[in-house]
Amino acid sequence: MRVGVPAVLAFGSNLGDRQATIRAALDAIGADAGVELGAVSPLYETPALKPDGISAEAPAYLNAVALIRTVLDPLALLALVNRVEDDLGRVREERWGDRTIDIDIVDYDGMVSDDPRVTLPHPRAHERAFVLVPWLDVDPAAVLAGRGPVAGLAAQASDPVTRYAGEGGR
Numbered sequence: 001m002r003v004g005v006p007a008v009l010a011f012g013s014n015l016g017d018r019q020a021t022i023r024a025a026l027d028a029i030g031a032d033a034g035v036e037l038g039a040v041s042p043l044y045e046t047p048a049l050k051p052d053g054i055s056a057e058a059p060a061y062l063n064a065v066a067l068i069r070t071v072l073d074p075l076a077l078l079a080l081v082n083r084v085e086d087d088l089g090r091v092r093e094e095r096w097g098d099r100t101i102d103i104d105i106v107d108y109d110g111m112v113s114d115d116p117r118v119t120l121p122h123p124r125a126h127e128r129a130f131v132l133v134p135w136l137d138v139d140p141a142a143v144l145a146g147r148g149p150v151a152g153l154a155a156q157a158s159d160p161v162t163r164y165a166g167e168g169g170r
Contacts, residue, residue, distance in 0.1 A: 005109035041134035129157035
């Protein structure tokens, strides 16, 4: 594979076998010829976040972050992650609804873009501990374009995250 550019992907699942689904998503992305899968964070468990705040009724999420290198442009990478989501049973009926898998492009080589098809960096990543904390596990010196060091952003994020103590891991 050509060297490509660095990117950061965030994974979340709160339906079904969450851990197996995240593992399957990582495997599918890593199997694509245009992507080289790098470091993968430990899993974190987080309450479901809905438009009006944390939901105690919705199942909790497992979250992880992966560093990749890719020769795919941002739209092609988005098409890949959407295809993986679809293959793993993602249903898009409700905004911020429960889901088998959600894969977000958090950062793509530090690019800043407000393209309506793929906003970079991810527009809410800077305030989501469930993205920032696992990202720090795989890149303690990470910087989110336009926002600053991830460590400082994680310290300000208020959503609760807990290292997952479930079976196995990645």
